[in-house]
Amino acid sequence: MTKGCTRKCSFCSVPILEPTYKPKINTIDKFKEIKDRFGEQQNLLLMDNNVLASPQFVEIIDEIKAMGFYKGATFVEPNQFEIAIKNLKEGFNDIAFIKKCFYLLNELLTKRIKNKDKAEEFRSILDSYHLLNIKTTTKENLINSFPELNPLFEKYRDKTAKARYVDFNQGTDARYVTDELMNKMSEIPIRPLRVAFDYLGMEKQYVNAVRLAAKYDIKELSNYLLYNFKDKPEELYRRMEINIELAEELNLHIFSFPMKYIPLFGEDAKHREYVGNHWNKKYIRAIQSILNVTKGIVASGRNFFERAFGKDVNEFYEILHMPETYIVYRSLFEETGLTDIWKSEFRAIKESNFWDEVKIIIENSDFKNLEDKTKNPDILSFLKHYTITRDDVNEEDKEVEKIRKRYNNLIKKDKFVNLTLTYDFE
Ligand code: SF4
Known part of the structure; x- marks a missing residue:
């Protein structure tokens, strides 16, 4: 419905790919053409970069409604x-x-x-x-x-009536949200409403957008959380926590999608190994290990969140340092007692004089040939935890399987969630 974006966020490729903002593109003719050729479609997926920036937002929503996507609209598949x-x-x-x-x-x-x-x-x-x-x-x-x-x-043939949904798949900009615009947005069956939460500095605008969504009965929300850019790990934690709190308070479903920043230019754009100033390889691997189980999604629910990311920032940092295998197969290693042993050793070593040396090795996330990296027997003994690979795990971790199943079902049920799974969670 629009093209380009009014902003020029330095982490985003839109200003380069689509440098001119077009506040409205006539879409109804294309829509009719598609309808004539392929029949009426159930859902509408729009890939606008910043639809809320458009001064013609009201017209856009009215056009979407004219296409048959109004609140409560149903769809019966044509022959x-x-x-x-x-x-x-x-x-x-x-x-x-x-x-x-x-x-x-x-x-x-x-x-x-x-x-x-x-x-x-x-x-x-x-x-x-x-x-x-x-x-x-x-x-x-x-x-x-x-x-x-x-x-x-x-x-x-199947003639059951199904609900129709509209999804602005690229997300919306909380900084443009007003009561009036959210009210207008709620006239279409938006699901989920994706709101970008790229950095903690926009907390006020983000929270305001979520509250207004709840006010206008938009219950399914989703958000993109950029990390590994200029942010600190605790800021990622806080953004996820804000979502847990808002979902609880306002009775919403909020899915978060942490997205790892990769530079757009230069040598670092040619691979996926870039590490932001406040991040390191181990922290990134830890986030990816947690997200691996959930296909990149952080769903609402305090229990899962606290178990996956920790009850507070201190626990979060501890998890970031945890051996990858212990993160993925959490309950398995907890049952064997290895996690507790790691925890007490980690806490002790953190208070010791060796910490600076250990920290460098852990943060590099390379645990091969450890004897070449340190001669200290205490450090070597502690680092053995990091040499247990996933292949060493024979038993099935029931918790991992349960979580995987839950998220697979969730994705199966929601084709739009699936479309979002283009991120680097492996
Ligand atoms: S507002 Fe969104 S689409 Fe626009 S430049 Fe920033 S990140 Fe990109």
């Missing part, structure tokens, strides 16, 4: 077989629409026609036109079979 045949007749992308027809017809046969006689009737029509195998499925046969197959397709 996709009919649409595919129309495209085949017009010669538009034959390969894709032959595949689509094959998939639709076979899905109807195996999943939707429960009556055995009817299923057999449908199967034998498919068979007579050689449509049971993708290799024998041809455009000509599909078009010829259409009059016979479509009445059954129409009868058994």
